[in-house]
Amino acid sequence: MPYNTKGMSQMDYVIGVDCGGTNTTAIAYRLTGEPLKTTVTGPANLMVDDLRALNNIRNALQKLLASIDGTCQAITIGIAGLRAYQFVDRFRQQLNLPVENIQLMNDAQLALIAKLHGQAGLVTIAGTGSIVIGTDGQQQFSAGGWGHLLGDEGSGYHLSRMAVQQVTEEADDRQPTAFGQALLAHLGLKSVFELIDHFYQWDKGHVAKLAPFVLAQAAAGDPTATKIVQVATTGLATKIVQARHKGKWADDDPVKVAVAGSVLEKNTYYREQLQQALTATGLPFTYLPITPTISNAMAAVYAYQN
Incomplete structure (x- = not known):
């Protein structure tokens, strides 16, 4: 749905971060959806190396925030391995960013929002790893996504x-x-x-x-x-x-x-x-x-x- 930008600065923006086993892509968007700038760093999978993930995500976000003259209203981060990670709150704090609204979700949930836009259906992800995530309009569910040692079929x-x-x-x-x-x-x-x-x-x-x-x-x-x-x-x-x-x-x-x-x-x-x-x-x-x-x-x- 279109967002009401009345009263907002033209340079208010949000950042989305898509993290995976190969790279981390952070993109700043105007509130109306137009991309402003992109930064790509290394991989970010919490179950493989959470410190490396933290550094790559933080570096990408710091670069974007420093290069855009405006106010970041929210950051949404989709990161591989989040659903099995036990230190989510600590990880959010360690990002140490000057933005209050920071939402962390599994990278598959990020894809679900991006691809289905609220529709019922399934999103099949096959990159370095693989997972299927879906919603029937009432609940979310998934299959696979257990990592390269236990699954990742078709990845x-x-x-x-x-x-x-x-x-x-x-x-x-x-x-x-x-x-x-x-x-x-x-x-x-x-x-x-x-x-x-x-x-x-x-x-x-x-x-x-x-x-x-x-x-x-x-x-x-x-x-x-x-x-x-x-x-x-x-x-x-x-x-x-x-x-x-x-x-x-x-x-x-x-x-x-x-x-x-x-x-x-x-x-x-x-x-x-x-x-x-x-x-x-x-x-x-x-x-x-x-x-x-x-x-x-x-x-x-x-x-x-x-």
């Missing part, structure tokens, strides 16, 4: 980890495939041992960067990569169905699905494969338009308006 990390596992299986079976050889060449490595040495030194965001390679190989018809994608999309479709069952929808209700996260938003092939996996479930879904140019940080505007 960039999941795709990448399976690709590396494929190379290790080939080494054990002594049956190299074109995919395995192409992956090593893509990374400039000569052996599976070099690959494993790198893999265990990379953080999960770096591992997830292999996902575009896997998807490109699958889209080109490589059978090994295609199987990896099928496993990933089947797992993610299962999470979507699990989230759907938590809502008050009948089996014949066409539930709205929006997507977020770089893996889904930037790859048409992957979205199509996911939709095929959902079609196989026999349940009807309606797919909302892709809006990759609109950051989930836009939720700060909607949250302030309401």
Whole structure:
């Protein structure tokens, strides 16, 4: 809904912060929704490294606040790992920012606000990690989002980890495939041992960067990569169905699905494969338009308006 800006300075603004396993994007918006300035820093996941998350979020916000001549009315931060984090109040205090209205929420909740704008439906997020969050208009619920060690089906990390596992299986079976050889060449490595040495030194965001390679190989018809994608999309479709069952929808209700996260938003092939996996479930879904140019940080505007 439009916000009544009567009596407000033209430079009153809000800030939305979208935090994830790869980077933190902070965007300042006018109260009417026009973006003013963007700052990007490093990853922020409270369950991986809360001090690193604190520093990256605080640095991004301090830069924005110092560079805009106006009054920040509110800050909305969507941060990965928040729902399992036990020190939320302390974290908010440690941000040490000159803004009273600071709202912390899980990054999936931020996407829910940004993508559905109050509508009932599901938001499927697949970036470095993955989660499905939804609302039927009365309650919020989710499926997945348990992190890269326990789940994150269909995420960039999941795709990448399976690709590396494929190379290790080939080494054990002594049956190299074109995919395995192409992956090593893509990374400039000569052996599976070099690959494993790198893999265990990379953080999960770096591992997830292999996902575009896997998807490109699958889209080109490589059978090994295609199987990896099928496993990933089947797992993610299962999470979507699990989230759907938590809502008050009948089996014949066409539930709205929006997507977020770089893996889904930037790859048409992957979205199509996911939709095929959902079609196989026999349940009807309606797919909302892709809006990759609109950051989930836009939720700060909607949250302030309401």
